[in-house]
Amino acid sequence: MGTLFHRRREPPVNTPHLLLLDAAGRGDDAGVRAALAAGADVGARDGELRTALLLAALGDHVQVARTLIAAGADPDAQDRRHDSPWLVTGVTGSVAMMRTLLRGAPDLRLRNRFGGVSLIPASERGHVAYVRAVLRETDIEVDHVNDLGWTALLEAVILGDGGQDHQEVVALLLAAGADPQLADSEGVTPLRHAERRGFEEIAGLLRGTR
Structure with missing residues (x-):
């Protein structure tokens, strides 16, 4: 009778940092x-560097974020796509997460x-509550210009x-001091864009007549 050889099954990898992620x-x-109590590195990353x-x-797991911030997690750590915990709040529009991450002193100048x-994607998506909160509670630059030549406005x-x-x-951006004359890279102002798109209410805000 031939000898049977059995390949040993490797145990699953359940290291503390993988469990944490x-x-x-x-x-x-x-x-x-x-996972943290078992020695997981609070800065551990997955294959996408998240x-x-x-x-x-x-x-938008706010309680988890509170625990991680208290453990020293970095709100500015960026992944392969240059997303960071702080920058993502502008995409999700979560005010609760924004306020939680402020405890970790994020770099408001960090770029995606x-x-x-973070103000720019929040404005693009119409996250009113987030825009209001981030303008009131931080000194984020309201007229920051991204690589496309566009401001939040x-x-x-x-x-x-x-x-x-x-x-x-x-209206919130203008009240916070956004410059309505700051044009895009082709010299087109927010007002002109609004007029072209038929956004009469927004055009009125930009003219100061609303």
């Missing part, structure tokens, strides 16, 4: 705490892959839909 992505605060805090921010600060007009949310965003 998995728990953070699922919003499992108890799992995050257990940290546990970035995964928590992407899922388009060269923009320009993105709200060019990429917005002209509806109520984007109207409110424009």
Whole structure:
């Protein structure tokens, strides 16, 4: 009878840092705490260079983010796409996450892959509550210009839909000191873009007649 050889099955890799990343992505605060207690590196990254805090921010897992910030997680750690926990708040529009990450003293000047600060994608998406909060509670640069040559005000007009949310965003930006004369790289002002797109309410705000 021939000898049977059995290939030894390798045990699953359940190192503390992998458990941390998995728990953070699922919003499992108890799992995050257990992984940290087991020695997980709070700055551990996955294959896309995402940290546990970035995964928590992407899922809007606020309690997990609080735990990670308290453990020293970096709100500025960027992944392969140049996303960071702080920058992602401008995309998701989560005010609760924004306020949680402020405890970690994020760099408000940090730029995403388009060269923009968090205010710009928030304005583009019409995240009214976020725009209001980040303007009131931080000193983020309202007229920051990204690599496309656009400010938050320009993105709200060019990429917005002209509806109520984007109207409110424009009003908030103007109230915070955004320059309505700051044109794009081709010399087109926010007002001209609004007129071209038929956004009469926004055009009125930019003219100062609304």
